[in-house]
Every structure is written in C-alpha cells, then in structure tokens.
Amino acid sequence: MYLEFFGLHRHPFRITPEDDFIYMSQQHSRAYVYMSSAIWSSEGFVVISGEIGSGKTTLLKKTIRNLEGDLKLLNISYTNLESKDLFGLILRKAGIKVEDDSKVAMLFQITDYLERMASEGTPVVLTIDEAQNLTRENLEDIRMLTGMESMGGPSMRVILLGQPELKQSVAAIPQLSQRVKLFFHLEGLTAAETAEYIDYRLLVSGHGGNKLFDDETVREIHNLSKGIPRLINKLCDGMMMCAYSEDRPFIDPFDLKGIRKDLLGEDATGGSHKTPLRKRKEPPRVGSNVSEAADWSGSSKALLRIAEALERIDQRLSQIVPEEKHHNNHHSSGDNVKPLSPGRK
Known part of the structure; x- marks a missing residue:
C-alpha cells in the first residue's frame, strides 16, 4: 500500500518467511553452515531451536533453495501427527505409494527405500520444521531411522527445527540426543x-x-x-x-x-x-x-x-x-x- 510513496518495489517487512530477504547475522550464518554440513555429512543430525519468529523457517528455505548435488530431500512442515502418520508422510515425500498403512509395513517400505538410495550413493535428508510438535513416539521413530546403517554410515541425515522446547524433548531421550551432532539455538538480534x-x-x-x-x-x-x-x-x-x-x-x-x-x-x-x-x-x-x-x-x-x-x-x-x-x-x-x-x- 505504501510502496510507491516510499519508492519501494517490494514489501520490506512481511511476516511470512522470504529467504531472499534473510539478514545473515553471525548466528544465522552459523546455523546455516550447521544445516548445510548435516546434509553432506554421513553422520549429519542437527537440531536448530529458537524463539517464534527468529528466522528458523527462513533459514531452512534458504538452505533448500541453495541445495546442489545428487540427494533426496524429504521436507516435512506439518507436525501435528499421530503415531504412524510420520512414516506415511516420509513415504509420500519420497514418492512411494503406501501399500499397507500399518506402521510395521510402512517401516519395511522406508527401510527398503533407504537401502536402495544407499546402494545408489544418493544421500537421503529428512528436514522437519516445527518439530517441537512431534510426540515422543515420533522422536523415537526418527532415532530408529537414523540408527539404520549402510556401507557409508547412517542411511538418513536429519535436520530438526523448532521452538525452544524441542531441545528439551530431544534431550529427554538420551539415545536420540547422543546421535545429534550439533545443537544450536537462535537468539534475538542485538x-x-x-x-x-x-x-x-x-x-x-x-x-x-x-x-x-x-x-x-x-x-x-x-x-x-x-x-x-x-x-x-x-x-x-x-x-x-x-x-x-x-x-x-x-x-x-x-x-x-x-x-x-x-x-x-x-x-x-x-x-x-x-x-x-x-x-x-x-x-x-x-x-x-x-x-x-x-x-x-x-x-x-x-x-x-x-x-x-x-x-x-x-x-x-x-x-x-x-x-x-x-x-x-x-x-x-x-x-x-x-x-x-x-x-x-
């Protein structure tokens, strides 16, 4: 509404995430490097937490937009899930038709998919935004998936982003917390x-x-x-x-x-x-x-x-x-x- 009045060609202060607008402060730059390293590291597992509106989703969008190379990205942003819904979402993001919606059957489908990608040398990266909404069972399932080993190490790399309570939820599961390579928390700008x-x-x-x-x-x-x-x-x-x-x-x-x-x-x-x-x-x-x-x-x-x-x-x-x-x-x-x-x- 006021763009022409102030000589602007784009709205400068939208509250929706726009990755080409992101201001890379020192801490945002560090978080970006950590997320990028998780994608290309054979043991990549990063948890990024921060207050609402601190720029987590915008960082993820920037990371995804700048992806290069041969990999398979499974990006999930809806996290109000029941127990087996997470497996169903992962399969759909991978482009695989769910043959049987029982949790055990979907787990076998995911396992076969990860083994096939590993044999082809294609990294599989799971990114989950608003991960603070995941249940303990969802987090346990993620731990299990990251524990699946291939010839080159874990079959799946993971980036979890969420509000401050996410770090507490992950820390409450020692077997999962120990698999996380890096925890990083985004503070407000100076x-x-x-x-x-x-x-x-x-x-x-x-x-x-x-x-x-x-x-x-x-x-x-x-x-x-x-x-x-x-x-x-x-x-x-x-x-x-x-x-x-x-x-x-x-x-x-x-x-x-x-x-x-x-x-x-x-x-x-x-x-x-x-x-x-x-x-x-x-x-x-x-x-x-x-x-x-x-x-x-x-x-x-x-x-x-x-x-x-x-x-x-x-x-x-x-x-x-x-x-x-x-x-x-x-x-x-x-x-x-x-x-x-x-x-x-």
Whole structure:
C-alpha cells in the first residue's frame, strides 16, 4: 500500500518467511553452515531451536533453495501427527505409494527405500520444521531411522527445527540426543544487528533515499521486539503505515506508543523503556472528516489509528476515481488519461 510513496518495489517487512530477504547475522550464518554440513555429512543430525519468529523457517528455505548435488530431500512442515502418520508422510515425500498403512509395513517400505538410495550413493535428508510438535513416539521413530546403517554410515541425515522446547524433548531421550551432532539455538538480534536488519530489508526492497528509521527509533524497536525478526517486521510495517496515512516522508517514533499494544499484545502504558519516546512531531495533514484520537500522550488505541489510516486512503481513492472518470469522458485514448498523483498508487 505504501510502496510507491516510499519508492519501494517490494514489501520490506512481511511476516511470512522470504529467504531472499534473510539478514545473515553471525548466528544465522552459523546455523546455516550447521544445516548445510548435516546434509553432506554421513553422520549429519542437527537440531536448530529458537524463539517464534527468529528466522528458523527462513533459514531452512534458504538452505533448500541453495541445495546442489545428487540427494533426496524429504521436507516435512506439518507436525501435528499421530503415531504412524510420520512414516506415511516420509513415504509420500519420497514418492512411494503406501501399500499397507500399518506402521510395521510402512517401516519395511522406508527401510527398503533407504537401502536402495544407499546402494545408489544418493544421500537421503529428512528436514522437519516445527518439530517441537512431534510426540515422543515420533522422536523415537526418527532415532530408529537414523540408527539404520549402510556401507557409508547412517542411511538418513536429519535436520530438526523448532521452538525452544524441542531441545528439551530431544534431550529427554538420551539415545536420540547422543546421535545429534550439533545443537544450536537462535537468539534475538542485538541492537546493532537490528539496525542493520532494518536497513538491509529496506535496501532489498529498493529504498535508496534518506535513512527512514533514526537511531532512537531503532533502539525502541529493539527494546520492544527483543531482536526477534518477525516482531521487528510488525513494528516497522506499522510505523510505515502510519507515516503513509498522514502523508509524511519520515517515521515518527511516537507512533510506536500507539501501535505496540495491538501489534505485540501488550499494555501500551506498561513494559520497560530504556529509551524514552520523544514528543510527537506534528506532520502535514490531509483533509479528513475523521476525528482525531483523544489524548495521544496516553494509551492511544492502534485500531483507531489504523481505522483513520484506512479512511484517509479511501478518501484519496474516492477523489482519484471521479477525476479519472472525468478525464475518461473527455479522452477516448488511454494515453491521455491523467496519471495518479505522485506518491500514491
């Protein structure tokens, strides 16, 4: 919605994983190397844990996209499974028709498949996202599969990714934990990395102008998000939406006070602030019949802000559409239609 206004060609702060947008901090680079090594090591078994929104799925997508060489990847992302469902999913990912849906029969099919791949020299890699949802029985089955030996070592390499409790679940099964070659936990970004992360995503999106988020604003974003990339995206997107709705080319840190409650699900007046928010700058306003939110210095509601923003945008569109109709009635050629006003789609 605000792309043209800020001179962007892509949305910079989506919360869905986009691996070409990933900012490779030092810890993300390490996790990527560990995952890549698990794929090509004969004893590859890596567990990557991290908070929600820390970039695990994005890293996995990047790893898969950059795969080269002869291997068979079995990628599973749905993990609310019953006992035998895991075996059924593995067979389907391998392109094998389930002949008998009993667990024993499917195990024999998987065993035959792994032995055939090993004889052909083709590594089989099992990647499971959201692995914290796996049951203990599922984890025991994975342990059994990784224990199957071929001439070159284990028949299957494994990468498990999940929330922090995944590491605890794996550690609770000593026979499985001992087979894991590497455990790695993704923390939130540092304050310096948060600044680089925001600048990087804007750069990839096509922004080449002045710095949008000043140092004070970035510090506050880091404090609120704890450096979690998905939360950084939510806050930055909300602030850019506020700026767009008020026709101002700068980001006002005061907007964080208005949007944080509904974006982060916390009390807008609570929480700790290492960096106090500055007094709000009065931006240039466009014509609007929407009432101003009362008491911006208090706990302003994000929903009201968003409603105002949408109504301003609707008014803009309603002004543009009649203008276009007027010109269309006087010009038969599309080349003569008056373009939209600058800074708006």
